[in-house]
Amino acid sequence: MVTAGITAVDVRRSFGGVHAVRGVTLAAPVGAVTGLVGPNGAGKTTLLLMLASLLAPDGGSIRIADVDPVADPAAARSRLGWMPDALGAWPSLTVRETLAITARLYDLDRTAAARRAEELMDEVGLRDLADAHARVLSRGQKQRLGLARALVHDPSVLLLDEPASGLDPQARIDLRGLLRRFAAAGKTVLISSHILAELEEVVDDAVFLVDGATVSAERVAEAAGRSRTWRVRVAGADAKAAVLQVADALGLDVARVPVDRRDILIPFASEDDAARGLRALVTAGVAIAEFSAATGLLEHTFLDLGSSDGARS
Amino acid sequence: MNAARLWAVARLELLQRVRTVSWYVLLGVFALLLVGVTVLSFLAFGGMASTGDQRGAGIYSTIVVVTLLLVVLVSPTLSGNSLNGDRDAATLAPVQVTLARTSEILLGKVLAAWITGLAFAAVAAPFLVIATFAGGVDPVVVLVSLVVLVAEIGIIAAIGVGLSGILARPLFSVASTYLVVSALVFGTLIAFGLGGTALSSEATTTYRGMQYNADGSPQCSDGSTDCWNDPERMVCGEPEQSTYNVPRFDRVWWVLAANPFVILADATPAEYDRQGYPVDLFGQITAGVRGSQIAPDLDTRYDDCAAVQPDAGLTPAEIRDATVPSWFVGLAVQLLIAGALLFGAWSRTKTPARALPPGTRIA
Numbered sequence A: 001m002v003t004a005g006i007t008a009v010d011v012r013r014s015f016g017g018v019h020a021v022r023g024v025t026l027a028a029p030v031g032a033v034t035g036l037v038g039p040n041g042a043g044k045t046t047l048l049l050m051l052a053s054l055l056a057p058d059g060g061s062i063r064i065a066d067v068d069p070v071a072d073p074a075a076a077r078s079r080l081g082w083m084p085d086a087l088g089a090w091p092s093l094t095v096r097e098t099l100a101i102t103a104r105l106y107d108l109d110r111t112a113a114a115r116r117a118e119e120l121m122d123e124v125g126l127r128d129l130a131d132a133h134a135r136v137l138s139r140g141q142k143q144r145l146g147l148a149r150a151l152v153h154d155p156s157v158l159l160l161d162e163p164a165s166g167l168d169p170q171a172r173i174d175l176r177g178l179l180r181r182f183a184a185a186g187k188t189v190l191i192s193s194h195i196l197a198e199l200e201e202v203v204d205d206a207v208f209l210v211d212g213a214t215v216s217a218e219r220v221a222e223a224a225g226r227s228r229t230w231r232v233r234v235a236g237a238d239a240k241a242a243v244l245q246v247a248d249a250l251g252l253d254v255a256r257v258p259v260d261r262r263d264i265l266i267p268f269a270s271e272d273d274a275a276r277g278l279r280a281l282v283t284a285g286v287a288i289a290e291f292s293a294a295t296g297l298l299e300h301t302f303l304d305l306g307s308s309d310g311a312r313s
Numbered sequence B: 001m002n003a004a005r006l007w008a009v010a011r012l013e014l015l016q017r018v019r020t021v022s023w024y025v026l027l028g029v030f031a032l033l034l035v036g037v038t039v040l041s042f043l044a045f046g047g048m049a050s051t052g053d054q055r056g057a058g059i060y061s062t063i064v065v066v067t068l069l070l071v072v073l074v075s076p077t078l079s080g081n082s083l084n085g086d087r088d089a090a091t092l093a094p095v096q097v098t099l100a101r102t103s104e105i106l107l108g109k110v111l112a113a114w115i116t117g118l119a120f121a122a123v124a125a126p127f128l129v130i131a132t133f134a135g136g137v138d139p140v141v142v143l144v145s146l147v148v149l150v151a152e153i154g155i156i157a158a159i160g161v162g163l164s165g166i167l168a169r170p171l172f173s174v175a176s177t178y179l180v181v182s183a184l185v186f187g188t189l190i191a192f193g194l195g196g197t198a199l200s201s202e203a204t205t206t207y208r209g210m211q212y213n214a215d216g217s218p219q220c221s222d223g224s225t226d227c228w229n230d231p232e233r234m235v236c237g238e239p240e241q242s243t244y245n246v247p248r249f250d251r252v253w254w255v256l257a258a259n260p261f262v263i264l265a266d267a268t269p270a271e272y273d274r275q276g277y278p279v280d281l282f283g284q285i286t287a288g289v290r291g292s293q294i295a296p297d298l299d300t301r302y303d304d305c306a307a308v309q310p311d312a313g314l315t316p317a318e319i320r321d322a323t324v325p326s327w328f329v330g331l332a333v334q335l336l337i338a339g340a341l342l343f344g345a346w347s348r349t350k351t352p353a354r355a356l357p358p359g360t361r362i363a
Helices: A044-051 A073-079 A095-105 A110-124 A139-150 A169-184 A196-200 A217-225 A239-250 A271-283 A297-312 B003-018 B021-046 B052-079 B082-088 B102-133 B139-166 B170-198 B249-258 B260-267 B281-291 B316-322 B327-349
Strands: A004-015 A018-029 A032-037 A059-064 A080-083 A157-161 A188-192 A205-210 A228-234 A263-268 A288-293 B201-208 B240-246 B299-303
Touching (some): A004 A157, A004 A188, A018 A032, A018 A044, A018 A188, A018 A205, A032 A196, A044 A157, A044 A188, A080 A139, A095 A139, A095 B003, A110 A139, A110 A169, A139 A157, A139 A169, A196 A297, A205 A297, A217 A297, A228 A239, A228 A271, A239 A271, A263 A271, A271 A288, B003 B102, B021 B052, B021 B102, B052 B139, B052 B170, B052 B260, B052 B281, B082 B102, B082 B139, B082 B170, B102 B327, B139 B327, B170 B249, B249 B260, B249 B327, B260 B281, B260 B327, B281 B316
Parallel strands (some): A157 A188, B201 B299
Antiparallel strands (some): A004 A018, A004 A059, A228 A263, A228 A288, B201 B240
């Protein structure tokens, strides 16, 4: 049985006349990384604040590891780690002190707090900056500190609001590894991000949030199922020279096949179609060097949801 | 309520403060001011013959009063932005999401601001020790005045933290803290002065003068020229009556009860010299405040033709014995204000938040 690490049912929250979150239903399962995707202003941060027990929803119900954060915030807080998008670090505290004091706020005793701070600095790669004051940290380093702070009490549910922005490529790979390890250890991760390509590599599943409401699975499937563009590159040939042979192999009108720099862009209705197309190209003897979706599935779905939403309103 | 978490919140605040240079500059300026005050009060009280053997008391009390004054002036900036400033810097929510309860966060902040204010008292400590060497300082006075000083610093810290939780903008809450503290320090004085004058009563004074000869000697009924101080033989004029308004400070004296300086002076046991006059600043403030409790005489009579009466005026020591202390009422009022503000801050800061102060976000 898969138990849900985070469940939300019809969660709503408005600020004055602004309905920031108007109907979110989601389940982030244990042992998986779930992405939270949506345009700016979709209500991602508001939703995460409610999940983090800081904001009370106007309606609906939330369970964090089977605890209602509204009814019993203390129990929920002992189980959840939250990394905010706004990186507030105490400017004149060192990395070590920040983590040790945070651990004290989670009821670790003095020695346990000090030990935990050392572990976390190794885990997020801040060992060399242990005695640096937070004000001298770069944005990416502060982000790692924020992540370490969220992990201080070894939570079973991790809520991350835009954790990857500002991280360098190595740090992103580290973050990905950390989140995968976290999920593999049977914990729950909910991560929001704008960098969809990044998200795609780490999430098991994604929840789409548009205008404060989660998008139904059917609509997501529909959007994901719509025709996508693949990039095709032929080895040793200019795209303009190769386009004819590719179009021939796929039975397309060469005049209607666009070219983008070195790549030829081919729309396929589904992944199955794409696979058939690749087979046809290889059979026709075209020297395929690259054959990949031009946009990630998340990005594709996201863009499609955004545009269909735009068309509706 | 968990002491470890409360202290962790306070430590967060204190660690940051002790690492800012401006904080030490402020303490240094404060120490310099106290050097000046100590030197001047040695000159002022050292020259008083009547209190020669008790001049330490005067110097000591002056330093305590000046310390309270400076703490009153500085404290609002130390606590007046503690919650909303953290919210602006996005460092409040990371604490709120831990196991620290709202009450622990609030009281931790109060404790930190309190300890910070006490640093000023600590800077004043060497000067207080010097004052006691000058002699005449009663240990009970030292104990009580320091307890009141410490309590006042704490109350101002709590007012600042409370307002910083209620108001969204740090600048506005610091200004409001100053306003509340000024209302206690200066507002009570102004209300006392204006109120007492506005509620003035009409008093009559009756004066009967004696008659004088052209050369300035008193006219005597028996024709002699020397009847000074002998009402029997004086020639007296008609009594003259005049009316005027007297301010009724006895009706508004209680307004001063909540003044921090009045609380400090009123709570401290006053020391008097042999003539019944106060030897220190506490006693002088007390004399003024307690004296205002006594209703003015609305029907005064001056009669030159009466035998000279012994002076019926009361000495400050007698006034103090004849009137009621008010410091505990004032302290209770201040505690009530601080408590109400902290409660307001608590309900605005507690999470999961329902209503947010306008113009703020959680993180």
